[in-house]
Amino acid sequence: MSPQRRREDLIGAALELFGARPPEQVSVDDVTAHAGISRPLFYRYFSSVRELQVAALRTVTEGLIDGLAGQATGEPAERLRQAVRGIVDVADRYRAGYVALLRSGSVIATSETDAAVDEVRNRAVEVILDALGETTPSPRVLLTLRCWTAVVEGTLLSWLQEGTMPRAELDGWLVDQLAGMLAVTATHDTR
Structure with a gap:
């Protein structure tokens, strides 16, 4: 087995x-x-279990970023649904890693894992702006998008831990929430 595969x-x-x-x-x-x-073979690849934990969590964040990047062309709402579906797929595939990554107070949280989470959040905002065709968002729009990413994270944490909503309904429901949030923001946004 190759070192990368191991x-x-x-x-x-x-x-x-x-x-x-x-x-x-x-x-x-x-x-x-x-x-x-x-x-001894373990220690050829990782210096500690902590290093392995961070690498595993990085795998989750890279999967989330790939899920966001995998959006197709089409109408903005459909592109957003596909991006959210990509996030849901990765969160579901790496269920425990996702929960560990975002769980408040995790003892494995580090500046590196915090930076990885921020990278996913920033990429989510970029994907939404791209899907909306928005090149110069107002401060309120940016704040709305950042708040919505927190809604997505919280929703997925609850869904993964409690399973209270059918998976097939998640992406549409979350995108509809974003549309509602942006509509309210538009009524207050004077730029």
């Missing part, structure tokens, strides 16, 4: 384990047992 397998094993318990409760021994490798 590293990806270790990250995948960690993400699977995060599905059963919080990342801060996953040890090197847990990962090596799950991946079927020795401790």
